Amino acid sequence: MDEKLIIAGPCTFGSYEELYKVAEEVKKRGIKYLRAGTFKMRTSPDSFQGLREEGMEMLLKIKKELGLKIVTELTSIEQVKKYGDKIDIIQIGARNMYNYELLKEVGKTKTPVILKRSFSATYKEWILAAKYIKNGGNNNIILCERGIRNFISDETRYILDIQAISYIKKNTNYPIIVDPSHASGAAYMVEAMSKASLAAGADGLLIEVHYNPEESLCDKNQIIDFETLDRILEYNKK
Ligand code: PEP
């Protein structure tokens, strides 16, 4: 990839207005890809699970209205069948990296796929997961490092394995992007981790951003504001 793949947007959204406001700010900055989760894979079943089908309709409306490309997580075979060819990039979340039946279904689509690394996956397991998609005929795969489990995770949610960038570059032909938001779980770290990832050769970034992170229904501690995003974009131009 020559140009870096910059994807930004809310973790999730609770209304069309909220989604629109974030999307508008993303678009203003010349970013082409909007991330936003509507089928949320939450650790607790009692946490907000996303607006689901209703949210997907909102995402498709945003795509039409603002012309942004939509990157969103699909979590079931049924969702892939229904929405796989309507969105621009299918995101497979860390929790589903080992869901081989889902990966096989994604392999049947022609839509680009972001395959997130599971928090405890070795590089080899991650690459083999990609092969499940590839074997179905879809080789448009982008790997995404999003942080791994570690013994200090009480303080930082996960830890960014920046070495993954070098490993994937040396051993595969897949592009690799980094999600500094989930990796650190802390907004104040996201700018530095984004710059470090770009400096280490990452092909892009997947970042959670909001006009008012406090308002987010999910992951508010790790969501950056647009001023921070602007500094990251500035660095990326250099
Ligand atoms: C996300 O990007 O919305 C997400 C839930 O990330 P992960 O699957 O890496 O936890």
Ligand code: MN
């Ligand atoms: Mn999130």
